[in-house]
Amino acid sequence: MQKRIAIIGGGIVGATAAYYLSTLPGAQHLKVTLYDDGNGQASKAAAGIISPWLSKRRNQQWYRLAKDGADLYPQLVHDAQLGTEVYQQTGTIVTRAALPDLEALDALAQERQKTAPTMGTVQQLTAQEVQAKLPLLTNPQAGVFLSGGAKVDGGALVDALLTQASHKNLTVRRERVKLDQDENVVTSLGAQRFDRVIIAAGAWLPELLVPLHVRTDVRAQKGQLIELAVKDYPLQENLPVLMPEGERDFVPFGHGKLIVGATHEDDKHFDLSLDAAVTADLLASAQRLMSGLTDQNITGVRVGTRAYTSDFAPFFGPLPEHDRFLVASGLGSSGLTTGPQIGRLLAGSALYGGTPDWRNYEKPLATYLTSSLA
Known part of the structure; x- marks a missing residue:
C-alpha cells in the first residue's frame, strides 16, 4: 500500500527531504508531492559558505547541527552525483x-x-x-x-535534488497551498489528505499554522x-x-x-x-x-x-498535538549548512515514524510553537 507524503516548501529542507524520501529503503512504497510557488525562497537566492567551525555562537546545539550538516555534504554530493557547479x-x-x-x-x-x-x-x-x-x-x-x-550554489542544489527525486516518486506542484482545520492540504485541486506532511515553508510557516491554532516564533x-x-x-x-x-x-x-x-x-x-x-x-x-x-x-x-527565531536557532520535528505534521523553520543565514541535515532527519521520521530524540540539535519545540487557544 502506498503512503502519501506532502512537502510544503521546496527550499533546502524540502528539497533534501524529497531526495531522501526517494532513496531511503522503503521509498518505493511512497508517493511524494511537493508544493512551492518559488516566490521569495531563500535557498534559490543563496550562494553559501559551508564552514561553521569558527562560529562564535554559544549555542552548542546549533554548532553540533551545523557541524553535522557540513559533515553530511560530501556524502550527499557523492550519492546524488552533484557536480562542482553545485x-x-x-x-x-x-x-x-x-x-x-x-x-x-x-x-x-x-x-x-x-x-x-x-x-x-x-x-x-x-x-x-x-x-x-x-x-x-x-x-x-x-x-x-x-x-x-x-561553497554551494543554493538554487543549483535545490534544483538538482528535486530533479533526481522527480525521476522516482516525487511530483512537484508549482503552487501556494494552505492547511485547513481538518489537517488537509488545500490545493488548487481542492482539499487533499496525506499520511504525513512536512512543512518546510521558512518564513511562511506562521500563516500556514493559523488554521491549526499554532503560534510560531518566526520572523x-x-x-x-x-x-x-x-x-x-x-x-x-x-x-x-x-x-x-x-x-x-x-x-x-x-x-x-x-x-x-x-x-x-x-x-x-x-x-x-x-x-x-x-x-x-x-x-x-x-x-x-x-x-x-x-x-x-x-x-x-x-x-x-x-x-529567523528570537534566539536565532532553527527548530524542527513533529508538530505538537498534530502527529501527522512535521515542521522546520528558523534556519536563518546558515540554512545551506543546517538544512540538508534537517531534511534528512525529517525524511526518516516521515517514512519510518517513531519518536526521534533531537535534543542534541535543538531546544524543545515548545520554545517556538505555542497554542493560540491558550
Whole structure:
C-alpha cells in the first residue's frame, strides 16, 4: 500500500527531504508531492559558505547541527552525483586585522579541529599568502585557512535534488497551498489528505499554522547579494571562499563569476524589490577588497526571504498535538549548512515514524510553537 507524503516548501529542507524520501529503503512504497510557488525562497537566492567551525555562537546545539550538516555534504554530493557547479570543497579563509585576534582565531580552529576532522588542515596565513590563494584580492588581510570549507550554489542544489527525486516518486506542484482545520492540504485541486506532511515553508510557516491554532516564533528577514563579472583566473572554480572581517562574504565561482553578500534586513520582511542603496553597499564592500570594480561589473542581484527565531536557532520535528505534521523553520543565514541535515532527519521520521530524540540539535519545540487557544 502506498503512503502519501506532502512537502510544503521546496527550499533546502524540502528539497533534501524529497531526495531522501526517494532513496531511503522503503521509498518505493511512497508517493511524494511537493508544493512551492518559488516566490521569495531563500535557498534559490543563496550562494553559501559551508564552514561553521569558527562560529562564535554559544549555542552548542546549533554548532553540533551545523557541524553535522557540513559533515553530511560530501556524502550527499557523492550519492546524488552533484557536480562542482553545485558544491565544491575549495577551503575557507577567515580574516582578522589585528594580530591578537588572528592568534585567537587560529587557536579556536586548532581546538575545534580535534572533534571536527571535516575541517581539514588549519593554516595561519599572512596577507601575502591570502592573496596568493585568492589573487582576485588587492587589499588582503591575514587569516586562517580551513581546507575543508566549501561553497554551494543554493538554487543549483535545490534544483538538482528535486530533479533526481522527480525521476522516482516525487511530483512537484508549482503552487501556494494552505492547511485547513481538518489537517488537509488545500490545493488548487481542492482539499487533499496525506499520511504525513512536512512543512518546510521558512518564513511562511506562521500563516500556514493559523488554521491549526499554532503560534510560531518566526520572523521574516530580507537578504540580498550581488553577482559580479571579474577576471577569469585559471582554475578559478578552485579558489577558496573568503569570510573577511567587517565585510560581506566573498564567494568566487568559475568562469569569472564572483558573488558578494548577503545582507540581513530585519525591517524589509517579505519585500523582494531590488534596492539600489543596498546594491551599492554590497559593491562598496567588494571594492574595499578588490580595486577596479564598478557597477558595470554587476551582472545580477539575488533577493530572498529568510526565517529567523528570537534566539536565532532553527527548530524542527513533529508538530505538537498534530502527529501527522512535521515542521522546520528558523534556519536563518546558515540554512545551506543546517538544512540538508534537517531534511534528512525529517525524511526518516516521515517514512519510518517513531519518536526521534533531537535534543542534541535543538531546544524543545515548545520554545517556538505555542497554542493560540491558550
